[in-house]
Amino acid sequence: MNYKVLFAILFMALITNLSFAQKTPPPHTDSLYQAIVKADSLLFNAFNNCDTATYRKFLKDDLEFYHDLGGLTVGADKEMLSIKEMCERGNHIRRELIKSSLEVHPLKGYGAVEIGIHCFYHTNKGQKEKISGTYKFVQVWQLKDGNWKLARVISYGHND
Numbered sequence: 001m002n003y004k005v006l007f008a009i010l011f012m013a014l015i016t017n018l019s020f021a022q023k024t025p026p027p028h029t030d031s032l033y034q035a036i037v038k039a040d041s042l043l044f045n046a047f048n049n050c051d052t053a054t055y056r057k058f059l060k061d062d063l064e065f066y067h068d069l070g071g072l073t074v075g076a077d078k079e080m081l082s083i084k085e086m087c088e089r090g091n092h093i094r095r096e097l098i099k100s101s102l103e104v105h106p107l108k109g110y111g112a113v114e115i116g117i118h119c120f121y122h123t124n125k126g127q128k129e130k131i132s133g134t135y136k137f138v139q140v141w142q143l144k145d146g147n148w149k150l151a152r153v154i155s156y157g158h159n160d
Helices: 003-021 031-048 052-057 076-089
Strands: 059-067 071-074 092-097 103-107 111-123 130-144 147-156
Touching (some): 031 052, 031 092, 031 103, 031 111, 031 130, 052 059, 071 076
Parallel strands (some): 059 147
Antiparallel strands (some): 111 130
16 A cells, blocks of 8 residues: 555544544634634635735645545645646636634644635636535644645545
8 A cells, every 4th residue: 555545544544533532622812723724814815816826835845635536646836737727727716714613733843733624616617606515624734934834635525
């Protein structure tokens, strides 16, 4: 079995167990929580507006994106190509975080893990916006030199 796929499966199992074992949600006034909310907001504001330059600033070069339907994408350049193609087609995708679902946990000496649920909306050329679906995600953020960068993403629940 590919070690990256095994890593993704084990990581999702660990995070799922941590989520269910937690009795109280993390405090929303916590500075780490606020930092991740801000980074997430800036990242997806750029995504929602096809601001590829800003979006790219939030991605580590060695980004790994695990998608339950799309498989594994490795490298920020591949992720950027996907975003650029989507924007050039004139189809608009908008992501909206379900804030009440958000969990943020520290990763000592590295950064943080963000767990939550988000909705995606599509607008095809000449049509009205409609919801595509509501999905789950795990994002690993690295804090380096005062900047938050997305290192790993697991996106799942697309078949639900």
